[in-house]
Amino acid sequence: MNQKDLKIWKRLYEAADLLKAQKPWELLDDYDFVTVELPAGKEPAFCRVLGDLENAYAISVYESSDALFDIIYMMESEDLPWHQESRYNNCLNVIFSDRDGILPADREMLDLLGLRYRGRKAWTKFRVFEKGYDSTRPNIREAARLAEVLEQLVPAITDMRAENLTLDVEGEETILRRYDRKAKVWETLVAPLNDEPKHIESFTLTDEIMMSQLKRIKKLQTVVEIDVMHHIISNEDRDSKGKRRLERMAMACEADKPNEPFLTFPLDYEDEEIATILNILIGYMKEIGKPREIRLRDDIIESSIKEICDELGIKTSVSASLPAIDAVFESITGLDEIDED
Numbered sequence: 001m002n003q004k005d006l007k008i009w010k011r012l013y014e015a016a017d018l019l020k021a022q023k024p025w026e027l028l029d030d031y032d033f034v035t036v037e038l039p040a041g042k043e044p045a046f047c048r049v050l051g052d053l054e055n056a057y058a059i060s061v062y063e064s065s066d067a068l069f070d071i072i073y074m075m076e077s078e079d080l081p082w083h084q085e086s087r088y089n090n091c092l093n094v095i096f097s098d099r100d101g102i103l104p105a106d107r108e109m110l111d112l113l114g115l116r117y118r119g120r121k122a123w124t125k126f127r128v129f130e131k132g133y134d135s136t137r138p139n140i141r142e143a144a145r146l147a148e149v150l151e152q153l154v155p156a157i158t159d160m161r162a163e164n165l166t167l168d169v170e171g172e173e174t175i176l177r178r179y180d181r182k183a184k185v186w187e188t189l190v191a192p193l194n195d196e197p198k199h200i201e202s203f204t205l206t207d208e209i210m211m212s213q214l215k216r217i218k219k220l221q222t223v224v225e226i227d228v229m230h231h232i233i234s235n236e237d238r239d240s241k242g243k244r245r246l247e248r249m250a251m252a253c254e255a256d257k258p259n260e261p262f263l264t265f266p267l268d269y270e271d272e273e274i275a276t277i278l279n280i281l282i283g284y285m286k287e288i289g290k291p292r293e294i295r296l297r298d299d300i301i302e303s304s305i306k307e308i309c310d311e312l313g314i315k316t317s318v319s320a321s322l323p324a325i326d327a328v329f330e331s332i333t334g335l336d337e338i339d340e341d
Helices: 003-022 065-076 082-087 104-113 140-163 208-215 273-287 299-312 323-333
Strands: 033-036 045-050 056-062 091-097 123-129 173-180 185-192 223-238 244-254 263-266 293-296 315-318
Touching: 003 091, 003 104, 003 123, 003 140, 033 140, 045 065, 045 140, 056 065, 056 140, 082 223, 082 323, 091 140, 123 140, 140 173, 140 185, 208 273, 208 299, 223 273, 223 323, 244 273, 244 323, 263 273, 273 299, 293 299, 299 315
Parallel strands: 033 173, 223 293, 293 315
Antiparallel strands: 033 045, 045 056, 056 091, 091 123, 173 185, 223 244, 244 263
8 A cells, every 4th residue: 555545544544533532422313414515525425423333333424415315214214124225325434343343454454554442332444335335445535535524523523512502303404514715714503404305317108109008008906016125245246446236136026915026036237226117017017917006115216207107097105115025035035134243
């Protein structure tokens, strides 16, 4: 490792250790966010503190409003099964864990920097969670971005204590850390949380002949669950950056027949999830008939195909839990419980 990269890693560990000393989990709940607006950043970074984990403290940094929207959706979806959480969690993380949570690569970095830790929830490590991928250690660009955010999160926590800054219980406010260009100083204040909705692209069926054929299909009284599942267990296939991809599996099942799935098949890495779900629905209609209702995992998927479903007279609904599909997934994969690191 060259000296320039080693300097970035040292900067990151120093910022994280200063943050650990501030004990932000004593001030912030799991549903609170600290927003950091960096002068050169295109979007703010949204920081969330997790202080009630059994073997660790964690600070997650979401680098876009879309990532914030996803994590808030996951937090508010009590019925979301654990094996689907990876599709909504896109963030950089600093984690203070027990010693046995440290990987050999973490130990190697600690040795290079001459760092030593003692005690429970005291060992600093960093992880990246990205939709479609297994968790990884940050690359040097991610490490630099995370260091820059943490360096402003530290004084934000200091100001919270000194100025007795508090957030509303409704989760509509944030602690905002920003640079005042006019006064040329950093400031910390309470501000509205800007949790804008994600941009949603609505699919339309441009093939008029196919749409006409689908409209003529007899309507059934069936309710069909459709989703793309993300495996918690990754395979050994890696992308050009060396990241291990998570397996994805498309599924469709009638709600009252969890033992008789209509379709289960793995997706290729270039397959788009919403387009796949729409193709599954069309395939079901051509082979079985037009369902009375389809149930989907979240609002984003529903909004994307609702225009087509409305034109075909198919009701759509959203449920974080899809019991039939989740049962099929657990039966196929054997994943019926989470193994936390």
